[in-house]
Amino acid sequence: MTGALRQMVTCHWTARRLQRYLDADPAAPLTPGEITRLEEHVATCERCSEVMRQHRLLHRALSLWSGRRPVDPASVDRMRTVLDDLIDGRQT
Amino acid sequence: MSEAITPDDAARRRAFAEVVEPEIEVMLRVARSITGSAADAEDLVQESLVRAFRAIDRFDGRHPRAWLLTIVRNTNSNMHRRRRPIAVDDWELIHASRPAFGSVESPAAEEVYVVQELDGALQAAVAGLDPKFRSALVLVDVHDLSYAEAAAVLDVPVGTVMSRLSRARERVRKALGPTFTTTRGEQS
Numbered sequence: 001m002t003g004a005l006r007q008m009v010t011c012h013w014t015a016r017r018l019q020r021y022l023d024a025d026p027a028a029p030l031t032p033g034e035i036t037r038l039e040e041h042v043a044t045c046e047r048c049s050e051v052m053r054q055h056r057l058l059h060r061a062l063s064l065w066s067g068r069r070p071v072d073p074a075s076v077d078r079m080r081t082v083l084d085d086l087i088d089g090r091q092t
Numbered sequence: 093m094s095e096a097i098t099p100d101d102a103a104r105r106r107a108f109a110e111v112v113e114p115e116i117e118v119m120l121r122v123a124r125s126i127t128g129s130a131a132d133a134e135d136l137v138q139e140s141l142v143r144a145f146r147a148i149d150r151f152d153g154r155h156p157r158a159w160l161l162t163i164v165r166n167t168n169s170n171m172h173r174r175r176r177p178i179a180v181d182d183w184e185l186i187h188a189s190r191p192a193f194g195s196v197e198s199p200a201a202e203e204v205y206v207v208q209e210l211d212g213a214l215q216a217a218v219a220g221l222d223p224k225f226r227s228a229l230v231l232v233d234v235h236d237l238s239y240a241e242a243a244a245v246l247d248v249p250v251g252t253v254m255s256r257l258s259r260a261r262e263r264v265r266k267a268l269g270p271t272f273t274t275t276r277g278e279q280s
């Protein structure tokens with residue numbers, strides 16, 4: 001396999017695992033071996049490191065949206081009261 | 093008339109409260125996403141808490157958030173006679189509000205700049221997504237749910253959440269292509 005082809009194959013391999021790497025979700029973990037291989041590739045591949053940078057930025061930008069419309073603390077308090085009433089047997 | 097509560101029962105009720113109390117906020121957030129209104133969200137969460145309490149014996153103690161969100165989703169279906177697919181539509185309402193940088197933590201100035209540069213294009217890209225893909229994106233990226241929790245809300249397998257999320261993100265990333273290029277050199 002030529003260097004360029006090997007690189008392309010690894011880019012493809014990386015792209016297929018990038019979401020699981022970035023999310024690190026307990027439902028779909030990568031193996032330690034996959035993590036090492038992915039990190040080593042991204043460290044040397046400009047294209048994949050740029051894709052990763054963009055995904056990180058997107059996630060960050062989207063996660064900030066939640067702060068724009070926080071849940072009303074009074075609403076949380078009312079639901080706490082509902083919960084208290086339930087466990088005290090005042091409501092069934 | 094209130095029933096007699098045995099010591100065992102009391103311990104179980106306390107355990108229930110301890111598990112559920114930290115999840116109230118995320119339940120309200122997701123309920124607002126589903127119903128599109130804060131008042132409806134409260135009604136939905138209240139009814140869901142009652143149902144969760146009745147179902148306490150069927151809860152295995154693991155993944156309380158996913159368990160509670162499943163109850164929220166089912167309760168929502170039951171409260172509306174016509175069964176509709178879950179729509180996560182609060183992203184539009186989110187944009188009726190002002191940006192809240194610094195409300196949770198203070199991001200670096202350069203990050204604020206980059207994110208603000210992206211925001212208009214990002215809104216447009218998210219608006220252009222198929223609602224199925226958008227729901228997965230909003231639940232995971234905006235509301236910070238895990239795959240399993242988003243799967244519980246949407247009533248689909250975890251693998252479906254992952255593939256919808258991947259397609260949504262890739263579409264948004266491609267739509268933002270030109271904006272990303274302009275942010276690239278300005279970070280340093």
Ligand SMILES: [Zn+2]
Binds near residue numbers: 041
């Ligand atoms: Zn690569």
